[in-house]
Amino acid sequence: MSVERFEIFKSQDLQNGYFDISFMIDGRQIYAHKLMLASISDVFKRMISDVWNNPGEPIEIETYSYNIFYEFLTFIYSGKCKLDNENIFIMVDLSEFYHVKSLQQKCDEYLSQKEYNAENIPLFFEELSKYFKSLPLFVKAIFTAIKNNHPNFVEFEIQLIRFENRFATEEKIFKKIFQWAEHQAIAKRDELNEKSFNLNDAIKSEIAPFLPYIEFKKMKLYFLHTFVVKRGFIFSYDKLSDILENSKSDFKVKVKNENNQTLSCILPRDSNVIKDIISIKYSRAVNGFPNNWLYWEEATFKYPSLPSQMKRRDDVEWYLIYYKDGRLGIRSPSLIDEDFYLIAEMSAETCAFELSEKCVIEID
Structure with missing residues (x-):
């Protein structure tokens, strides 16, 4: 048929x-x-x-x-x-x-x-x-x-x-390529057996053809600092500065107390909050009894005109917020009402976290 x-x-x-x-x-x-x-x-x-x-x-x-x-x-x-x-x-x-x-x-x-x-x-x-x-x-x-x-x-x-490692991040892909280049350079060094052999120059020579096709600006800043910057021989100073300045990765915000206990959250790179956080780096913190709220007192910012898209949840440990007067601070969910603008949910990286007047906020 x-x-x-x-x-x-x-x-x-x-x-x-x-x-x-x-x-x-x-x-x-x-x-x-x-x-x-x-x-x-x-x-x-x-x-x-x-x-x-x-x-x-x-x-x-x-x-x-x-x-x-x-x-x-x-x-x-x-x-x-x-x-x-x-x-x-x-x-x-x-x-x-x-x-x-x-x-x-x-x-x-x-x-x-x-x-x-x-x-x-x-x-x-x-x-x-x-x-x-x-x-x-x-x-x-x-x-x-x-x-x-x-x-x-x-x-x-x-x-x-990228195809063979389709679920890998750009960071893992670069690590894989760097390890390959390092292996190639070591093999060449062992073959030549020359005392004057410069391993860093050899690695740079092996990896150089790949660099234009690697998307460094998509990498996390933490990786760029700990892996790429430490291998300063790969890029010129100007090129490395350009990569770091134009990185599109998100920022990690950390709040630390004098006991090295840490709270953290992630904010988009283009968030206006990032600029505010940078400007209060040396501001004094004020916290209230019983250690469930805090603000940095020496700087005030424009309170957002549009309401926050974030909804308060009781199971969140802490919130990064704007107070009504424009100060930036930390507050527990039980004390959150309509007078506070919710920026991000924060969680402890250590087993516990206690607010104090010696808390500092920084961008990682």
Whole structure:
């Protein structure tokens, strides 16, 4: 029956075959059968319902050409289609858009058998990178080719690392690359066995091609300070200053007492509160009995005109707040009312925390 339906489809003869759906492409119609399309694609199933299309009217296809769409429907009827360098990208796109898994697999097999080199890797990578999840054989083939063409494809090497570690942070990716560069430099040092060998210069030389493709400005400031800054030989002073100044990571706010007990919260980098916190670094704290509220007295700020989007919760340990008079402070939830602007929920990093007049607030 499938063979018969395919023969009827190829004939496109309305008199000799019963068609119950049609597509209008480039001013021409292609006739088909709802049953065939709906059985292989949930997208087609929705498309041919009355919700998507008025019964009897052709479905307009504007994204694809007549010949390409006809080849696509041919595959749905017969399981076969012509794949070549001219149509492979758009056939992958069709298979992805209409959720035709069998065509995805056929495209994947075709792509995995191609020869990849310095001339065609950039094109295939750019066109198909968004479909990597659906093309595992292709991914394996092209990344093997990228590794073989190193160091000419450093940008793609970074993409490879990101793809293979897709849930890793930018910090972990940089650590991985740095460790690789360090390993390469140590191996070179051991091979040369020269007393004058400079390990830092060798690491910098190995890692330099990767640096333009690493997104340092997305990294946490803590990591930049403790891992990148400490390895000052990687960047010039000006470049390092630019990275730190333009980091888009969030800030950690800490409140410490004289016993090194600590409260903390996270605030967005662009928060106006950050500037206020920096300005009260040396202000004296005033706390009240029984140690459940505190404010820094020497600086006042503009009380926000819009209400806080945060809702008070009794299970929160402490809140960072603005008092009505514009002072910045800490308060327990039991003493929070409409006169206080809630900035952030704070929690103790140590086993306990006690407010005192020696509390200092700082940005980590």
